[in-house]
Structure formats: structure tokens, C-alpha cells
Amino acid sequence: MTAAVSTESLDELPLSEWTRIEVARFRARHPEWWVLGIALAAWCALVAPIAASGWHASAMHSRMPGMADHVASSSGGTLHPTNAFAAGSRAWLLMVVAMMLPMLVPRARRVAASSIGRIRNRAIAQTLAGELLVWLAVGVIVVGVIVVGVTTMAPAADAGRVPIVFVAAWVPVTVWQFTPVKRRALRACHFVRVPPGLTDGRQRVRAGAVHAEWCAVSCGPAMATMALTAHSLLLMAVLTGGFTMEVVAHRPDVAARGLAAAVIGAALVSAALATVG
Amino acid sequence: MAGTIERQDVYSLPGPWHPVLRAYALAIGVMRDKPDSDPLSLGYQAAVHGVGDPRDPPPDNFRSQCQHNTWYFLPWHRWYLYYFEQVVRSVLTTIPEVPADVAASWALPYWNYARPGANKLPPEFAADKRWDGKDNPLYDSTRRPGVNERTAALDPRSAAPRPGVLTQPFSSPSDRVSTFGGTQSKWHHYDEPSTLTGGLEVTPHNAVHQFVLGDMGDFSTAGLDPVFWLHHCNIDRYWEVRGHAGDPTGWTVPFSFLDATANEVQVLSDGCVDTVGQLGHRYDDTTSPAPATPGDAVRARRGVMAADVPRPELPPEVVGSHGLVNLQGERIDVPIQVGSVTNEFRNARAGQSEPQRIFLTVEDIRAETDPGISYAVYLGEAVDEQLAGMISLFGVTGTRRAGHAVGFAFDVTDIVDALRDDDAWDPNDVHVVFEPVGAVYDDNDGPSLKDTAQVEVGTVKIVYQ
Secondary structure, eight states, rough: OOOOOOOOOHHEEEEEHHHHHHHHHHHOOOOOOOOOHHHHHHHHHHHHHHHHHHOOHHHHTEOOOOHHHHHTTTTSSSSSSSHHHHHHHHHHHHHHHHHHHHHHHHHHHHHHSBGGGGHHEEEEHHHHHHHHHHHHHHHHHHHHHHHHHHHHHHHHGGGGEEEEEEEHHHHHHHHHHHHHHHHHHHHHHHSSOOOOOOHHHHHHHHHHHHHHHHHHHHHHHHHHHHHSOOHHHHHHHHHHHHHHHHHOSSSHHHHHHHHHHHHHHHHHHHHHHHHHH | TOOOOOBBBBHHHHHSHHHHHHHHHHHHHHHSOOOOTTTTTHHHHHHTTTTOOOTSOOOOSSOOOOOOTTOOOOOHHHHHHHHHHHHHHHTTTOOTTSSSSHHHOOOOOOOOOOOOSSSSOOOHHHHHHTTTTSTEEEEETTSTTTTTTTTTTTTHHHHHHOEEEESSSSSOSSSSSSSSSEESSSSOOOOOSSOOOOOOIIIIIIHHHHHHHHGGGGGGGGGGSTTTHHHHHHHHHHHHHHSSTOOSSOOOEEEEEEESSSSEEEOOOOGGGGGIIISEEEOOOOOOOSSSSSSHHHHHHHHOOOOOOOOOOOOOOEEEEOOOEEESSEEEEEEEEOOOOOOHHHHTTTTSSSSSSEEEEEEEESSSSSOEEEEEESSSSSSSEEEEEEOOTGGGGGGTTTTOEEEEEEEEEHHHHHHHHHTTOOOGEEEEEEEEEEOGGGGGGGOOTTTOOOOEEEEEEEEEE
């Protein structure tokens, strides 16, 4: 067996060689790096419209256009259901990628560690594909509801922007965090097996989908509420961080209760800032 | 520290019924009679070692707290023994038959099953009657047939840590490398997916639980068997045999126990490293065990994981894998193709593709019931010097409660090196052989190993680091 390459010997290398080695070491230690990169790109895409319109107080502190706004604006003011559905689906996918991928990082690391090295990235991608397929299916329902809602109840679509209605919409999500169904889904989320290094991609996709089914039960109410109301970056960030904590915490039920408090707090802050902004 | 007590090998205590064992029997008798709700009862002390359902939190801060398949295995059990010993000494002061000096200096003995002639149950635990003809509290009728009769013995390969285990790193964040004490984790009851059992916990800890079986065969009841405490005392002793160079510094989880006055104490793992200075006891013998077999001696001479060899820093990479393997009491030969490492592996090591260490991992192991036997795992042929390690599946039934599976890793670097030296290493034709191993019976009169409970192995892997 060979000896390790010492730090001292690395310092003697040309910069290009040193960089190549350090990049390889980073990728070896963090095989999930590109998953976080995609999540970061999704966040940038979500924040970009706010930045493009100027960081004036209300946009910066408070609201992003709600999903209904995407749907309503997809045809320049004239609502076309098919275009509206497509626009809404894109927005939903962007939101899922931004919020769900960070919480899938631990799972991606386990998949990477247990897979044969040369198929590691493929294994991660297959697992995440299974997860996203389920969330896309959820999105079909949520976006469908929005399209129908905007089509049939256009004035009501703006109700989500009214601060008191906005806060009230998050109360059921807060209550959901304390329910036995949420606890059951969280436990199942923790215990769904990572395929033990199998080389069959279909099995990895299926395992990702099974895991995502429980995640959808656990996180779905919050994601749906985010889509159906006018929501804020603050809430989105709180939920992303809170979902991730639920996944990594030793006591996920305790993390869920903490998230409940954080959600209602963030909703109140967002509503208050929207009122004064 | 004043009044340091000495824990002794039970087989070195002149018998039968040395005063230490006589006192222990009397104390166990009193503790058995107390209600399970009493922290001084044997039932309560045993309940501390439970696991319960990993989907539910423990009933309180004291029961169902045991730590297995984790780097907390050794420190948690060390504290567990410490407070049990205090409870026993406290009980002894209430028993008139026990001399005051014995009660004050009583220390838990240990069962060194690697000692020649000591791989059968100590006689004082096997007899159903004690010295005065009364029922013996140290006797447990649930043990494996042959154990109480002393016709069954522990297989020598399972009686001591495997070659190299005592010099391996204590722990690792990776769940693909073998360690002495187990993978780094949080508080652990099969609720984290990525932990490997430490080498000491696999052999001899799991093996002895599985050998004695009965109450010893389950987390929740193991402490009801009085020999459990001597067994864990020996396991704890191996931490002293190894020494404390390289002990972890990242233990952060506190544990709670009830002391002999039923008061809560909260402890940290680094508070029990110095047995003399911090806990007030020492072991009479901390010499390393002799190799159990000629093959073990060969591996020891080769230097499996020598203590002075720098440890690899970079994460390991899986280079070969075989899927589902079902073990059911018969030899199984598992072929694995070992591929080449990735460019990332090479580049991270400045162009070197040869690994520093090679591991054989047996992962994602599940079973509905403990098979009651172990499996010897060989790399290549099933010959002594190619014995990678022993799989003993105590605790595997925890996986049926929807918890995560168990897994083991064995350092096989020296075996691969030897095979290469003999031109016998073909990456395209690697074999891993599983051989069932049961208790050793006098006159080979033991039960058949076939038709034991099925054990499902998720994958077998070759890992380079």
C-alpha cells in the first residue's frame, strides 16, 4: 500500500496542480456539492425578480409574487389555462428544488458513500429524480387548484395578499406540525432505507419516490400554503431551514414543534412588514 | 484517588465461591426481589440497557438508553457498569452475611473468555444451587442449552478482539471503515442510518451475547443475566488494554443515570476515560490477548492496522459490490468484481491510485430473529490467515422495528497484500466466503447449524481508502 501525500509535499506543487488536487479532495469529501449548487441556483432564480425590480422595502422585506400571480400573468393579462398551468408548474418546480434539495443533502451523501465510486453521481441523480417525481405529482394538483381558482374566483386570488388572511392561512400548517400524521410521516422519512449500493437505477428512483411520499405528507401542507398564498422570502427561508432541521435532528418531533413556532412567527413578521412597507 | 478498587478475572478468584462471588450472588438475590420500579432492582438496572422502539422516545432519561453500534458504546457502558457497581456495594451493606470489608472493597469481576480454559461459563454461574444448597441467584435458566451444563464453549475466534482491532482508530465519521469503538454518531438507537459496529463490539461483545443467548440474547433482558455484568466488565477492560492514545475528543451527548441513592447524575463520555483518577478502579490485568489461532498469529505478524501507521484522511471509495445475500446456516461464496478507482480518487491523492487501506464491509444486515450463530467472513479462500472477521448479530432484531440496519467493516489490507505477493489477487475474481460458526461442544455434540434463522445481508463491498 502507498503512503499518504503529505501536506508539506503538496505545498511544493505548482498552483494549477495544487488546485486540481484540492478540488478533487473537496469533491471527495462533499459529493453532494452539485446538489447544493442546484438548490442555490434555484434560490437565485427566485430572488432575481425581486432584485430586478429594485430592492425597495416591500419586496425586500415581504412578498414574492404568489403562485397565483405567476398563473394570472402567464398570458399578459388574459388567462389561458394551459399556459397558466405551465407557468405555475415551472414556479412550483423552482420552489421545490430550492426548498427540498437542501434537506435531501444528507440522503445524497449516504447514497454517494454507499455507491460504487464511478456511478456515484448517477446514483445521486437517480435518487433525486425519484424524489422530484413525487413532488411534481403534488405540484400538478396544487397548480391545478390554483388555475381553477384563478379562473373561477379571480377576486379571491388576491385574498392571500391581505395580511390577516395571509397569517390565518398559516395557522393550519402550524397545527399540522403537532398532529400524529406529521409525526408518523417524519419518522417514516427518517427510516426509509437508502438503497444499499445497488446498481439498478430503477430501484434507486423507486426508493427516492417512496421517501418523497412521506416527505410530501410531512411538508406538503406548508408547500401548498406557500403556493396558494402570497408568500415571503422570509417564510421560504424559515421553512427550508426548518425542514432540514426536521431531517437531521435526533428528535424530529421536537424540531417540528420548533418549526411550528417559527412559521407562525415568520408569517406575522411578513404580514407586519407588508402592512408598513 | 484514595481506595482504588481492583476488578479481577473471575477465573483467577480461588473457588468455588470466592467471597467476591458469594457477595455478588447475595446482592443479586436481594436485587431480584425488589420491584422493577425500584432503581436498585435488577429489573430496573436491566431496563436501562433496553432499546425499545426506535420510533418512540425512551420512557425517561434513565431506561432504554443503551448505546450500540456507535462510538458511545464504550463510554456509555463504562458509566453503566460504574453505577451498577455502586448499587451492588450499596446493597451489600444491607446484607448481614457479607463482611464489611468485602462490601466496602467489592469490585465487579470480569470474565476473560480468551484466557486458556475460560471459554465456558464460570462454574458459579452454571450451578443452579449455591454453596448452602439454596437456589443460586447467579443461575439463569434461559441460557443456550449446553452453557449451564458447561458442555458448550465459546469459539476461540470469537473470544478476543480480532487481529488489529486494538490498534485501529477509535472512531471515524465514515461508515465504510473499520474502527475500534464504532462510527461517530449522535445518541443512537438504530435511528441513524449510517453507523458501523466497532470491532470490539462485534468480537467478542456480540459473540458472547450470542453464545450465552436466552436473557443475554436481547437488549432489554440481557442485564437480567448476572453474567452480563462480568461480560461487559471484560469488554470495558479491553479499552484499558488498548490504551487511550487517540481517544475521541468530540463526544458531546450527555447521559443520565441514577446512582446508588437513586439521585440523577448526568455524565459525559470523557469523564470516564481515566478509570483510576475518575472512577476509582483498575483492572488487575491489561495485557493484550494472545492470537487465538495460527492464522491470527500470521495476521498479527503482518501488522494489521499498526498503531504507528498514519491514518488515511480522505473518504473511502467503494470499488466493488455484491447485492443481496441470504445467510441461513450454510457456507456461501459471494463473488465480487473489484473495479478501478475514479479519477477523483486519483486526483485527490496526487495521482496515486493505490489505496492506503482496504476494507471489506458487510452492510444493511437485517433479521427477524437472532440466528444464534455467528459467521466467519473470509476474503478469498476459507483459510485461517484469510479470516477477515466474525459477524455476530446480537442486536440485529432491533432492525425489525423499522430502524436502520447493522453493518460491519473489516480491515483486509494485509490479506490483499499477502494475496498480491502470492500472485493470488485477481480484482475480476474476488470471493468473500461466509462460514457459519456455532458454539463449540464437547465431543462435537452440538446442534446442526442448518435451518437457523435467515439473515439478510444487503450488500458486501470492497472499499478503498
